[in-house]
Amino acid sequence: MGVDGTQALEDERPAHKPWLATFSIDLHEVTTAQYAGFLSATARSAPWQWETVDLTRHGDRPVIGVDWTDADTYCRWKGKRLPTEAEWEKAARGTDGRLYPWGNQVPGKDLANFALGARFSYSQVLMPAQSYEPGKSPYGVLQMAGNVYEWVQDWYGTNYYDVSPDRNPAGPDQGQFKVLRGGSWSDLPKYLLTYGRFKLPPETKNSYTGFRCAK
Numbered sequence: 001m002g003v004d005g006t007q008a009l010e011d012e013r014p015a016h017k018p019w020l021a022t023f024s025i026d027l028h029e030v031t032t033a034q035y036a037g038f039l040s041a042t043a044r045s046a047p048w049q050w051e052t053v054d055l056t057r058h059g060d061r062p063v064i065g066v067d068w069t070d071a072d073t074y075c076r077w078k079g080k081r082l083p084t085e086a087e088w089e090k091a092a093r094g095t096d097g098r099l100y101p102w103g104n105q106v107p108g109k110d111l112a113n114f115a116l117g118a119r120f121s122y123s124q125v126l127m128p129a130q131s132y133e134p135g136k137s138p139y140g141v142l143q144m145a146g147n148v149y150e151w152v153q154d155w156y157g158t159n160y161y162d163v164s165p166d167r168n169p170a171g172p173d174q175g176q177f178k179v180l181r182g183g184s185w186s187d188l189p190k191y192l193l194t195y196g197r198f199k200l201p202p203e204t205k206n207s208y209t210g211f212r213c214a215k
Contacts, residue, residue, distance in 0.1 A: 001089050002161050003097075003195045011158045011197050015097075018086050019167045025083055025091045026212040027141055028129035029148060030074065032122075033059035035066075038074050048205040052122060060128040062148045062210040064120075068178045068202035071151040071211035082153040083214035085197075086169045088181045091214075092145070093194040094138035100194060101137035101144045107189045111135035112146035114192055116185045120207035125185045145192035148210035149180040156199040177201055184208035 002008070004015045032053050039046060048065030066074075075081050083091070092101045102111055112135050113127040127147055136142050144150075154160075154171025156179045171179065177199035183192035186208055191198070200209070 012195050018169050021168055023087050023214055025214040029062035029210050029212050031129050032061055032063045035063040038077055058122040061122050061126040062129050064207050064210050065205045067205050068151050075213035080213035080215045084170050085152045085154040085179050087214055088152050091139055091141050092137050102135045107192055113185050114146040114187050118186055144182050146183050149184045149208050150182050151211040152179050152181055154179045
């Protein structure tokens with residue numbers, strides 16, 4: 001987990017090897033169709049931009065416009081939870097320190113959905129959650145690079161890797177930001193790295209961010 005050297009940002013250092021208990025993680029990002037079922041079964045308010053969703057055309061696209069609490073609540077409703085940051089990186093990276101889920105090859109349009117600018121529409125920038133088979137992780141998990149950033153469980157700490165426990169690290173006890181992983185449809189390749197960390201206030205809703213659940 002993490003990386004050493006001059007290429008690393010401060011919050012990505014040092015490289016270290018935490019031990020994780022067995023866990024499972026969704027193969028795909030949560031889709032609009034799945035989230036629609038959640039909305040109809042609960043009193044949860046709809047995500048940002050939900051009025052532009054056409055489930056007949058966009059049902060297989062990842063849901064966006066959800067804040068951290070939305071994502072956390074959905075996972076709990078499904079009997080799951082958000083993955084920890086360490087679990088997410090393990091699922092994306094495996095054990096060989098690879099730079100991207102598929103290996104060390106620079107991202108290409110057959111491997112991930114990225115670098116599409118900043119203008120959002122469900123039809124034009126998001127790809128179905130079950131696409132990019134060649135870009136899957138060592139465990140067969142799809143789109144852990146690009147498409148949408150993914151909320152994880154942890155609070156963000158710049159220097160957390162310096163003090164994180166050796167077993168099942170779960171982030172600081174509190175914070176101002178939550179961690180996101182994986183990069184989005186809008187991002188350049190450097191944001192798709194398996195060890196890359198991103199942070200946002202937990203109440204943020206935008207067109208770049210979705211999630212997947214773990215257990």
